[in-house]
Amino acid sequence: MGLNLSNEQIGQEWGLNKDDAQRMTSPLRMGIVAVQAEPTLSGEVECDEVSVVAGHKGHPEAVKKGRQGRRRRLKGARGRGTLEKEKPPIFGMLQRGGEVMVRMLANVQQPTLKPLILGIIAPGTTVYTDEYDIYARLPEWGYGHKTVCHSRGEYARDEDGDGFHEVHVNTMEGFWSLLRSWLRPHRGLSQEKLPLYLGFFQFVHNARIRGKGLLKPLLHALLA
Structure with missing residues (x-):
């Protein structure tokens, strides 16, 4: 059985009802999320945000009263994602050469991000972001801050003249591509379940092991 099958x-594969399969896999994901220690990121860290479409599948009590049912695939609302729009934002912080931390948030406003950033990223760290103004106060919070301006077509910049384009968030962008591929088999994920899948993928990424070799750190985390 693969770790990312729906x-x-x-x-x-196992001759089970999909609801029985869910009762098997949900405790596994919940267990991994529960035992993961919060990383401390330092050195050079990239921050970025992305939105995914996620409604309230299996939770009819959470659906707004009066909203018509959808006959086709859920489409996200325009603009920046929020939980209310059923397009929850996912915020990511990734240490270059190190670990990553991802969280589903209600929104990506400064009051929401500040405690998360202060709790995960060590003071004095150089943080790389795009030009989104939610990151404007990073220097006030004790961080070095370098930005690229995606709206002007800038995706990497050599700021110190050494020929290496060190100012970018391309590592985080690559992580988002991997995350989208990871979520793709699990069609129709709800907001209630999405954090479990994010936490499990965070564990897989930080373990830096693929295939059957991942079973050892997985069991160690659950049984330690």
Whole structure:
């Protein structure tokens, strides 16, 4: 059984109902999320945000009253993502050459981000972001801050003249591509379940092991 199969695929492999497969996999994801220690990121850290479409599948009580049911795939609202728009934002912090931390948030406003950043990124760290103004107060919070301006077509910049374009958030952008691929088999994820999948993928990424070799750190984390 693969670690990223949908519950329906697992059920087909094992001859189970997909609901039974979910009852097997949910405790695994919950256990991994519960035992993960919060990383401390330092040195050079990239921060970025992305939105995914996630409604309230399986939780009809959370759906706004009066909203018509959807007959087709859920489409996200325009603009910046929020939980209310059923397009929750995911915020990521990645230490170059180190670990990553991802969280689903209600929004990506400064009051929401500040405690998360202060709790994860060590003071004095150089933080790389795009030009989004939510990051404007990073120097006030005790960090070095370098930005690239995506709206002007700038994606990397050599600021110190050594020929290496060190100012970028391309590592984080690459992580988002991996995350989207990871989430793709799990169609129709709800906001209630999304944090479990994010936490599990964070564990897989930080373990830096793929294939069957991942089972050892997985079991160690659950049984330690």
